[in-house]
Amino acid sequence: MKEIIQINLDNEMDLILAHKRCMKIAEMCGMPSSFQTRFSTAVSEIARCSIAKGTDSLLVLGINIIKATQKEIVAVITDTVDLKSCSPEAFNYASKISGHIEYSYANNQSVTKISQPVTAPGLLSETKIKSLIDYFKFEPPLSPYDEIRKKNIELIALSEKLAESENKYKRLANTIPVLICVVNERNNVLLVNESLENYLSLPLLIFDKKTLGNFVHSQDIEEILEGWNKAKQNKSDYIGEARIKKGQDYIWHLVSIIPNKAEDGSFTSWLVYFVDINAQKMIVETLKDNTELKAIQRELESANSKLRFKNKELEQFAYIASHDLQEPLRKIMIMLSRAGEHLSEDQKKKYYFDRITLAAGRLSNLITDVLNYSRIENKEQYFEPVDLNDVLQEVLADLSMVIEEKNAIINVNPLPVVPGLDTQLRQLFYNLINNALKFNTSLPTVTVSYEDVPKDVNLVTSAENYHVISIADNGIGMDSKYSERIFDMFQRLHERDQYGGNGIGLALCRRIIENHNGMINFSSKPGEGTTFWIYLPKK
Template sequence: MNTAKTYEQLVRENEALLLQLEEATETIHAIRTGQVDALVVQGKDGHELYSLKTADQTYRVFIETMNEGAVTLNEEGLILYCNSRFALMVGLPLSKVIAVSFTTFIPPECSEEYERLFELGWTENGKVETSILSTQGLVPCQLSATTLELDGGIAMSLIITDLTSQKETQKLLKSNNQRLEEMNVALEISNHDLQQFASVASHDLQEPLRKIQMFSEILKDRHLAELPADSVKYLEKIIDSSNRMRSMIIDILSYSRLASPQDTYILTDLNEIVSEVLKDFELRIQDKKAQVLVGKLPKIEINPGQIRQVFQNLISNALKFSKADQPPVIEINCTAMGHPNGQADDLFCTITVSDNGIGFDELYADKIFSLFQRLNTKDIYEGSGIGLAVTKRIIDKHNGRIKVQSREGVGSSFIISLPLRQNNPS
């Protein structure tokens, strides 16, 4: 007897199965979206009526719209209901999830955490970070448990939040932080090595330089009358260049020492600092016939040696870059109490050092604080081009700001904002 089905029969059966599948899909969708109030199911004793009450409908509609996984458990831990998101998380169809114990999706190493949450969840809300099993492997997640009173009785609602993206971000942040720490350690080592190198190099360079200066001065003192005019000129250039190089070496050494983060700040009267600096410049001030006007300055927490160097550099520049036909006038004042950003703040002081010197174009206002930057020829104005870079670095280390205002032929004003106390950085 030939029972083989014809092609047409197979097509008709396939169409019938597709129709049943479509009807089943529509029914499930209607149940999940709360469109169905009751179902008639063919049982062994005939047709049976199952009602879906209003509260259950509302709950189904709510959890189906959630981005998190959601399941409803009975007291035995069986899944009475779950949303599509949870089925997607575990990589199974809904039919393979309903009526299964939730422990099926808990890996052995996380079972104790889940059991504690399940026991606690019947009396109070609880949360735990754990993992669930998926067909693709472990999924890191957070389980949030709470009880619900539905029309069918008390049930437990578990909200499953996928933490995969968060864990990957945390892992990336941890990796980046570790790399940053390694880079910081390498940078500290590099800075220390550079500081040591600058110190050693500066010290080693000064010894042969002292000999160049010493023998040049001896040659000039003992044999000046014997030397031709050109030789005397060249000798003077050697001496001048040696002096500039010595100044540059000392400035480089000073700049490198500022790399050390260990500074001691003490409450200091700035009037005393400026007075000491002016005593050092007494001969130059007299020679230039300069007038230095100092207003009342505040007491602030500083590293006295470093801030002394700031005033020394600024006053030295004011004397150096003065006009040839006009005596220098230098004014040092505390002009205001306020934050460098312009905010009203009594925790900062603003100190201005002004002069009536040659000035410069403000287009170069930022450039002058860079290492080895000069706006004037070294043949006319001596210096290493490091002094203002050292000044800015000292002010930065004091959590302050420095800027300059200048006009060619009129003069310059250096404006410094410093915190009164170093526990209030800018």
């Protein structure tokens, strides 16, 4: 149904509005006067019942397009009361007049639908329906009551938008890690955000020397007040530094006092920000008179500049590897395919077609693996909560064809939610489970478990700070003498014709784990399978 207009049913005046607008819509749709009256009367009868007996009543008038040649005017009255039980005679009368009435009541919601087919549906084009909507949108008031009601509806909408805007502002002010308050010209504190409230031991009500003394260092109070007085006199900004008390210590903060302007350019209040600059201040103080550290700083800046340049070169190399190296490989493989179309199998063997194709494919896989390894960045990134159960389901879906082909059995225990990077953790589990399926001569069985950290594991901090996930298989296993090699780049323990791959997968796993400040190790015996242990910090 395409909605034309809504009417809240609160009193008898709304009943008059409902009747008039039903008549008007029916008239504009080309409905004969007798049908206009029948439809409007049936709607009015239910609307009267809703006003008398109901609560939170709403009338919606619209056009229902059943198909191109079949359209109808529809009135839907909703209420939180079972109207039909309250006034069955009203519904009987409306049904007798209209003949097109439906009623339902469920979940404390009654819905009455009254419809009237349009005898000339061809007249109700999309343009016509839009004109109906615009007509009632800009319709002049039918009475002083209607005008007042429209103004009230507009005011309510504006107040809701204003409340929403204020809530967004408050959420923003309370979320950012900056201490904020709003002060008027009489030094009264009008607003304090949650960050500042949590920081203070006493409420901040007045922006004066006595109150500031509760949390500002005594040597910095006069400077703040002097800046505050100048800001008030000149209607200007003030920026300074002060030490703010936190526990038993004082932390350096940047203090900013900025006029809080209204839309018309006037202002009667100021925004006061306290931003933590203690780390920067300590560095400046330490470096102030220390020439040796200044020299080291210059060397570090130079090294950082060179490192940024090298990183840029590596990015360019990655681009070349992903495009310029892959492109000729694709062309070689396409030309080999085309060249071999007219050769027999003996001729293909004679000219080493199979070996050339395999070599090109291995080179393409190698380039892809190296690129994947290089994209695991070690720089600080924003970790988010990652549900490892979701990650594992996605990985198993990606490996579903391999699992089905090998008739593998995958056992999965519930896994935790960890802070991390979803894409990298998915790649970690994919590589380890794929290896478990690949390095296996029997029917593979892979078990993914979450359990307590083994006591014999040497971790940097307490074992309680880590999640441990194990991935165990019944594969070919490996000798413990290779424990120092398997996580290195391009390390392979088997011939290429036995098992595929380029020896990068486990190196990639270790880099992902290091990027998450965790650890990975394994236990294995030849012919008895392998268990990988993944340690991820809880925080």
